[in-house]
Structures are given as structure tokens and as C-alpha cells.
Amino acid sequence: MSVGASESATLGAMQVLGEVLDVQRSGNYFLMSVTAPGLAERARPGQFVTVGMGGEESSMVLRRSFAIQGVQVRGMYGGTLDFIVSPVGKGSQWLTKLRRHDPVNLVGPLGKPFTLPTKPVTCVLVGGGYGAAPLIMLAQALRERGCRVDSIIGASTEEKLYGSLDLKRVSTSLTLATEDGTAGIRGRVTDGLINTLDSSKVDVVYACGPMPMLASVAEECTTRKIFSQCSVEESMACGIGVCMTCVLPVIGEDGVTRMLRSCVEGPVFRGDRVRWADIGTIPEGTWGGEGPRS
């Protein structure tokens, strides 16, 4: 497994004033397509963009971050990119009300991307809710490398499933799971994952979704000694590594736990490195913590 991401993964980030091309409703979510010349061309699977909220005089001072679902680098607009918005807050609701030609202030591509295998291996992609969005771009990249891609996506109910059509097109196989049984198997994505891991040889698992889902995916992979990469969703203020808001406890090569920034040291982390159960705390022994240090 080669390590594609480097410390300088965000050095290619830039600020661009783009414009809205399209806003499309998809279940409970909205798919935004925007022009992002220069930015889109640099984006790799797993990276994200931040969007300024409410215009220049806005009382919302913080940008919102969105995983990149896909990019188109040619065409009459130059580079364009797609991302998914779940309109749960004031900012995301403002964003989904934008219309074609409205300006959008974008910064990106940000964060470390998923690392891609150099050989045509077997990959399983696990997505929860709109966490399936970045897996679409990832699946395409993996297929271009000749990998087998089995995708498993899930949500509490069908309305909250996202990306099944796109993922079906780019994956070798697609499994759906809903907790209420309205689509696919009744249950969680981890049930589907366990079936796949137990019935076939899997080389690497990629996951994006809510933290509890990522924790289970990482645990199932780690117990089976399967390499996993999880893209986390932490609330961020800056997205560029200066504010120290989006930290979580991650075990380093030296065995020491550090509070790492998910915007620049993530959002993709090795599943076996994140201390999932301790997110939201400073675990004892953390570098620079109050407790005894190793």
C-alpha cells in the first residue's frame, strides 16, 4: 500500500469565487454543482471544500465544510465540482436556497485524501447517509486502477440514503441497508460489512459517515487485521489548520496519543489509529495532557 497523502496535501488549496451551476434535491439532501476553476482540478477523493456563508456582510462568520463528491475538469466552465448538503442548520439552509449564477466563496481542496492502492486489490466502501458522497469519487479512482469495489451504503431510512444510483454505476457491487427496512437489507451498514468481510478476501476498507458507524467499521476491520481508512466528520472553524477546533485523539507511529486536527491531519485517518471511544475527551496519557505522560 503506497502512501499517496503527504504532509503537504493541503498546500495546493486556494480560495476561489465560483458560481452555482445547479442545486438538485436528492431525498433529504441537496446536490450542489459549482464552478471552481483551478480548485476542482486539484481535488482528490476524500478531500473537502469550505464555503463562506451568507455573503460578505453575513453574521455567520464560520465557513461550512463539505466533502467533494466529484469533479469535472473540462467543459465551458473550466473546473466544476459537486458536493452534498444536508440542510440541518442556518448556514446549510442558506446554501441550498442559492440559485444558478449566484456567487459562492470556496476554499479547497482541503485535507488529506484517501490513499489509493498501487495494485488492483479488492476494496470495500462503506457509507452512512450523505457520507456516501465522497465514496463516489473514490470508487471511480479505484476502478480506474483496476480494483474490485464493493460498496455498502446505509441510513436509518430510504430518504436518508444517498448516492445509490451513482455508486451502482461505478461499483462492482452495491448493497443497501436501512434500519427500518425501507430499502435494501434491514439493518446497519456494519451488518453488510461483516457479511462481506466473512465471505470474501478484502484488502482494504474505506468508510465515511457518522462517528459511531466509523467506530464499528474500524473495529470490525482491526479485529480481522484489515487495513481501513475512515473519513471523519468533526465540526471545524477554519478548515485550514490554524484554529485547533476539530481535534480528535489519534495514536501515532510511536504509540503516543495526540490531539490531531481533522482538517489537515485528516479528515481521512487509519481506522486502527483513531481512539474512537475517546472522541470528545482528552484520554489519559495524551501528549501534553494533564495526566501522567508516557
Place this chain on the structure above:
Amino acid sequence: MTPTIISTVKPSPESTFDLRTHLGSLELSSPVLTASGCAAAGRELDNYFDITAIGGIVTKSIMLAPRSGRATPRMAETPSGMLNSIGLQGPGVESFLETDLAWLQQRGARTIVSIAGRTADEFGKVAAKLRVAGGFDAIEVNISCPNVEDSGQVFACRADISAQIIQTVRRNSDNKIPIFAKLSPDVTDIVEIATSVSQAGATGVSVINTLLGMVIDTQTMRPALAGVTGGLSGPAIRPIAVRCIWQIRSALPNLPIIGMGGVRTGQDALEMVLAGASAISVGTSIFNDPGAPMRIQRELEQELRNRGFESLTQAISFAHREVIEAVIEDEMGESKDESEQDWDFISE
């Protein structure tokens, strides 16, 4: 409409406008700085603008030992602002000197190092290590971080403790190094604190740090921050910052002030300059616009030109002019005192 690329633009071409400013013995090419805690050690921002083209970088407060900071959530957005509860996460002074300061020096950025400590003694030890290392332009002493859990009250709420820390830092620093005390607005009389740190050896003051605030999440019906309280920053606090700068300038006409608190545009920066700030730090606005310091510097220059100023210095404290004119009338015929340079602009 062709989408335009913003903020990756290079700094404006050779400008003849004089943006130079002085902070004690320190001369900077521009009054625009980054605010401590909002720019890390400059490296990330160098990707969005040339960090050597602004006045300087004020680094995130560094402590003696590595520090993990507080648990998450550490942030909550508020109307025209935000609360943060980071808790001074950082690598400790040794690592800072080896990596961050070394990089800033090699990059050629003017650097004001912000330091913090749990006790006066710790502040002194950090200052002593800085003195040995060298390679920076000034020290900002963060005696007002509201997120240090072991102190019930920030140092900057007490004039005597503030003075004690500044004295200790002064004793452990090179005589020529300007020292700025960063003050909290959460006090009854900020002039009393400013006077006290000035007498204790501070070159000037940085005003203001964040205000202590709190948000309760009405969904979970619990405090939104893991640390319960946090520091309020952003445009919401700007009028408080302007008031603090004004009060200190009125009482202490010769004390250099670095102004900060919600500066988002060149016009905001000008407001602080008019109130009496010789330099302006840009903080929370960086989170909204990573190129903000460079943009604000350009905008400030334009705002000054638009008003007929020929240099930044002419605009410093300009909003006090009627008061100053009245004082001059009172003192007519008396010998000029040492604050003469501050009054040059009234030559008309």
C-alpha cells in the same frame, strides 16, 4: 460571467503609501498583524498570501510544556462571532523554537511570539528560553486566555498579578525586546490594568482578548462547549475593542497599542487606528477568509488614501483630535512634552 480567482493574488505592487508603524523600538512595514491563536505559526496561511508582506505574524500562545488543550466540542458559532474553548493546545516552547520559529525566521517573516503560563514563574521560563534562542521581534504576553482551566480567573483581571507577570517576563528578556501585555476586556477598569503593566515594564498593550461567554445547545439542553465557557471573538466584540483602545489611549497617550477584536475590513482596522491603535491584529476573520490580513492591509491603505492621509502615522489616534486640540489650547505657551510626535498631524 467568468468566475474570478480571489485571494491567491500576490501582494499589491510597489506602493508609495507609507504604512510603517512603530511599536516602541520596533518598526514594522505595515500595522496589520495576525492575532494570536488564529494563525498558528503562519505556515498554513503562507499558502493564501505572502506572510512576509504584512506587518507580522503573532504566533499562537506557547507554553513551557506540550499541552493537549481541552476536550471537544471546542467551538460554537454565535451571531457575528464565535466561542472557542481550545485551552492553549500546543507543542511546548522547545518544539516551537526548533520548528515553528525556525521556519518563520527562515521565511523572513516579522514575528511576535505570544507566550502563556500557569504561573509567573512559567512565563519567566518561557521568556528565558526565547531570549537564548532569539530570532523574533517582540513578545506578546497572554495574561488573558479565558480557557486555562486551572485558573478560576484570568491573570489580567488583577492589576497586581498582571504587573508581576510582566515584571518577570521583562527580567527574563533582552532589554531591547518590546513586550506587549494582552489584556482582557472582562474587567471593571481596563485603564488600571494597562497602567499597571506599563509601570511593570510593558512596552505596550494588546487589546482585546476574547470575552468570556457561553452557549447552551437547545437541542441537547446542555452547554455547547465541552469546557462549558469559552472566549467570544469576531465582529460582535469590535465596539468593545474600540472602546478599550479609546479609553487606554485617552489615559495613556504614549503607550503603544495593538488593537484587535473583530476586524473584518480595512474600515474596521481604520476605526481602531483612529481610536489609538498603532497596529491591528486580524483574528477570527482569518477563519472566514484565509487571505484576510493581506486584503485588510490593502483596504486600510485605500481607506487612508480616501481620507487624504499621507501615512498611517497621521491617522493614529486621529479620532481624539478635538480632545487633543482642547488640551493644546489649555497648554498654550507651555513647553512641549514628549508626546509631541503623536500630535504632529495637527499641523494644519
